Amino acid sequence: MICLTSFREQDELKKKLIAYDDFTWKLSSSTELSQGSEILKYVGGVDMSFCKEDSSVACACLVVLELPSLRVVHHDFSLLRLHVPYVPGFLAFREAPVLLQILQKMRDEKHPFYPQVLMVDGNGILHPRGFGLACHLGVLAHLPTIGVGKNLHHVDGLNQSEVKQSLQLQINEHEQTITLVGNSGITWGVGFRPTLSSLKPIYVSVGHRISLDSAVEVVKITCKYRVPEPIRQADIRSRAYLQKHQTESFKELAVRPPDQTEP
DNA sequence: GCGACAG
C-alpha cells in the first residue's frame, strides 16, 4: 500500500541528497598522479533475486570487487520474505531495508573491504521524483552510490526507443554515451552502450555523493559485459544462492498456519 | 480517455 508517508519519506530523504563528488579517492586513471591520496580500489554492487514459485521469497546480495582486477573479494547474502510489493517509483521501500542491513553488518565488522562506492541495480535520480533506490540507499548508508538501470524509467518525456535511435545515429567509437535530457531541460542521467555487441543501453544516474561524470567513469572501468561487473556478480550470486538453498529456504520461510493452542 | 512506468 503506497500512501502519503512513502511519498513524504522520499521527499525528506531527498533533502540530504548530495549530487556532486563527495569522497577522497581518485580513479587510478586520474591525470593528477595523487601523492598520498587514496585510489579507488573497492567497488560494491547489490542486487536481489526472487523465487519463481513464490515471488515474495528473495535473496539479497552484496559483493565487493577489487580494482583494477575486478576480482570479487567479498560477498554476503540475506534470504528473506518480503511483505512490501513492487510498485513503480517505490522500489526502495521493497529493497532498501535488506540491502542497508547487509551493508551495515559489513561496516560494523570494520571489514577492510567495505566499498568506497556502491553500484545499485536500480535508478538514482532518474526517477519520477528524482529519488530512486540508489539515492535512497546512498543517503541511508551515507555512501557514494551509482544508479544503474537496465530499462529506462519513463520520466520527463524520456523514451526508450528515442534513446536507442540517438545512440544509433552516433557513428562514433565503440562505447557510446548519450546524455538523458528531459523535456524540462533537466539532465537525468546517461544512456550508455558498454560494448559493441550490446544494442540495448544501460542507464546510469547519480545515486548519492557522486557527480554524473564520475559515476559514468566508474561504470566504464567496471564493464566487462553490458552490465557492470559488481551488479552482474551480485545478480549471478544471489540467483545461485537462492537455487542452492531453495529447499531449506522454503522450510524456513514457509508461512505456517497460526499456532493453535491445544486445550 | 488509454497506455506507459526501475526491479
Next chain:
DNA sequence: ATCTTGTCGC
C-alpha cells in the same frame, strides 16, 4: 523480478 532453447560467434 520470473517464465524459456537454441543458436550465432569469438
